[in-house]
Amino acid sequence: MKDQWINDIKDRIRDGNRKAPEGLLDDIKKEMERRGIAPTRSKKANTVSMWTLRSVIAIAAISLAFILYNYKNYYNNNDDIKIADNNKGKQVNEIEKKSEDDLLNYKKNGNIIQRISNEVKREIGLTPEDTDINKDASINKEALIAQETTTKEKDTSQKKTSSNKNYTERVYNDYKYEYHHSKNHDTEIRVSTYYSGIMNGYSNSQNGVMLANAYYYGDSSDKMINDNKYYAVYSNNELTTETKHHQSIKLGVSINYKINDRWSLQTGFTYSYLSSDFTINSRGEKNIKEQKLHYVGLPLSASYSIWHNNSINIYATAGGEAEKLVNGKAKTTYDANGTETYSTTENIKSNRLLFSTNAAAGIEYKADKSLSLYAEPGISYHFKNGSDITNIYTENPFNFNLNIGIRININK
Amino acid sequence: MYIFGTDKEKHIIKLFRRGDASAMDCLYSEYADYLTAVCARYIPDDDELKDVLQESFIKIFSKIGEFNYRGNGSLRAWITRIVINESLQCIRKKKNSPIVNIEKEPPDIQDEEPEIGNLNEEVLTNMIRKLPDGYRTVFNLFVIEGKSHKEIAKILNIKADSSASQFHKAKKQLAKMIKDYRLKKE
Numbered sequence: 001m002k003d004q005w006i007n008d009i010k011d012r013i014r015d016g017n018r019k020a021p022e023g024l025l026d027d028i029k030k031e032m033e034r035r036g037i038a039p040t041r042s043k044k045a046n047t048v049s050m051w052t053l054r055s056v057i058a059i060a061a062i063s064l065a066f067i068l069y070n071y072k073n074y075y076n077n078n079d080d081i082k083i084a085d086n087n088k089g090k091q092v093n094e095i096e097k098k099s100e101d102d103l104l105n106y107k108k109n110g111n112i113i114q115r116i117s118n119e120v121k122r123e124i125g126l127t128p129e130d131t132d133i134n135k136d137a138s139i140n141k142e143a144l145i146a147q148e149t150t151t152k153e154k155d156t157s158q159k160k161t162s163s164n165k166n167y168t169e170r171v172y173n174d175y176k177y178e179y180h181h182s183k184n185h186d187t188e189i190r191v192s193t194y195y196s197g198i199m200n201g202y203s204n205s206q207n208g209v210m211l212a213n214a215y216y217y218g219d220s221s222d223k224m225i226n227d228n229k230y231y232a233v234y235s236n237n238e239l240t241t242e243t244k245h246h247q248s249i250k251l252g253v254s255i256n257y258k259i260n261d262r263w264s265l266q267t268g269f270t271y272s273y274l275s276s277d278f279t280i281n282s283r284g285e286k287n288i289k290e291q292k293l294h295y296v297g298l299p300l301s302a303s304y305s306i307w308h309n310n311s312i313n314i315y316a317t318a319g320g321e322a323e324k325l326v327n328g329k330a331k332t333t334y335d336a337n338g339t340e341t342y343s344t345t346e347n348i349k350s351n352r353l354l355f356s357t358n359a360a361a362g363i364e365y366k367a368d369k370s371l372s373l374y375a376e377p378g379i380s381y382h383f384k385n386g387s388d389i390t391n392i393y394t395e396n397p398f399n400f401n402l403n404i405g406i407r408i409n410i411n412k
Numbered sequence: 413m414y415i416f417g418t419d420k421e422k423h424i425i426k427l428f429r430r431g432d433a434s435a436m437d438c439l440y441s442e443y444a445d446y447l448t449a450v451c452a453r454y455i456p457d458d459d460e461l462k463d464v465l466q467e468s469f470i471k472i473f474s475k476i477g478e479f480n481y482r483g484n485g486s487l488r489a490w491i492t493r494i495v496i497n498e499s500l501q502c503i504r505k506k507k508n509s510p511i512v513n514i515e516k517e518p519p520d521i522q523d524e525e526p527e528i529g530n531l532n533e534e535v536l537t538n539m540i541r542k543l544p545d546g547y548r549t550v551f552n553l554f555v556i557e558g559k560s561h562k563e564i565a566k567i568l569n570i571k572a573d574s575s576a577s578q579f580h581k582a583k584k585q586l587a588k589m590i591k592d593y594r595l596k597k598e
């Protein structure tokens with residue numbers, strides 16, 4: 001307990017001013033010039049590792065699609081042999097039988113895509129849990145429906161190819177025809193499911209950035225505890241806050257409406273999960289607030305295909321999104337020097353919509369007629385909505401992100 | 413709703429992010445006098461004070477890109493922290509040993525509270541600057557920065573008991589200074 005007169009001194013001098021030494025600013029500028037130091041402009045962001053991670057995921061997704069496509073081609077080729085050499089020789093019949101058995105087995109097991117993709121995953125050393133495809137049962141279901149549709153179409157095509165016409169070529173032509181000249185272009189609807197991640201490292205590495213220069217005080221690491229020179233003071237008897245925004249998760253389902261060969265519109269809904277930790281320090285007392293926010297959003301965007309061939313589509317997309325906070329919780333733990341610890345939980349509500357705009361470049365790989373994989377690196381900007389909720393968007397409204405997803409064609 | 417001051421800090425940070433040529437001048441004109449007062453409490457020698465402030469500002473200007481705005485007062489808190497840390501480093505360098513004064517005990521005076529009256533900030537700061545290094549540093553950290561003796565002990569690499577005793581001595585000496593000053597005035 002401090003004496004009153006000590007408190008009086010504190011109140012009188014703590015916010016005081018004193019004339020700065022003459023010519024100090026000029027000396028500072030000269031010294032900075034001499035040392036070749038310029039004021040820093042950009043935030044230090046841990047983007048490299050995040051980019052690396054996302055690139056690995058994107059490459060893995062593309063590789064998976066490629067392997068998946070080739071694997072499927074293997075079966076198509078077996079079918080070709082069966083049809084082309086319908087009544088010729090025992091060997092061919094064996095192949096035919098084998099391919100029929102294979103096909104039958106896979107059909108028995110129902111989910112062909114899942115079987116194939118699991119085998120592919122085993123080949124590339126992934127467990128089924130490692131990929132989003134397996135996590136999302138609905139994707140498999142949709143893929144299965146799409147696959148069955150393809151199989152039916154294939155049966156029809158087989159009947160048509162009695163005139164020894166090469167099946168592969170026929171399918172290829174059909175595919176090409178449908179893609180470029182279909183009368184149904186204006187009604188082509190595609191469903192996408194995707195995962196979106198923010199690539200800006202800022203969101204991941206804010207912890208300690210505020211203290212980047214000043215020496216951290218407190219029991220933060222052994223190094224700091226044991227190495228005395230790292231100890232210093234920071235407080236001006238004000239509260240200091242450290243914020244850490246965890247990697248946000250965004251999942252979405254969208255419908256793609258194709259206007260013409262180049263233009264298409266997308267809409268759907270998204271779900272986002274944002275979590276942040278706020279640590280407020282004051283005189284050794286610590287308040288840790290763990291905030292979890294769940295948003296549901298309605299995106300609308302337009303895409304323009306820059307270049308495409310039968311398997312690759314490169315496009316640009318831009319649009320906006322309105323998001324609504326559907327559930328928010330904050331758990332605050334009070335820790336007074338480790339002696340008193342208790343926590344409270346509060347609900348966070350907001351009726352204000354969170355608007356954002358985004359633009360991205362996209363590359364789409366058509367694994368087959370009905371299924372394609374895509375990756376869209378892009379930028380987004382979240383507008384201020386006047387609410388007092390702090391999240392990664394209010395801290396850093398401008399973000400780089402990457403959408404990775406699967407599109408399923410539902411053509412009429 | 414923004415409280416007065418918030419926009420000023422935000423504005424300064426924006427200038428730096430933009431790479432505006434006036435950013436350094438703007439920050440300096442806003443905070444130089446305040447930071448000088450902070451630094452002066454720790455560093456009694458005016459030449460050293462200038463050196464410490466110069467180093468502090470260079471650090472502030474070169475690291476501000478890494479600073480994240482955390483609401484009203486966060487920029488001020490951050491730059492204050494830098495100045496205090498630089499001041500402590502300067503004192504450490506000089507001392508080359510833990511900052512503890514083993515001077516003879518200050519004259520024993522009765523434990524009654526001195527009258528602060530209308531003593532202004534400058535007079536009080538100058539008194540604090542006259543305290544020996546150890547007393548002054550502990551006094552500033554304990555009274556102005558609100559650190560506990562345990563925390564001060566860690567910061568200065570001394571025992572918590574030493575911090576408490578340094579503060580006790582600082583208090584005694586300061587009380588005497590105030591009384592002497594008032595006697596002189598009367």
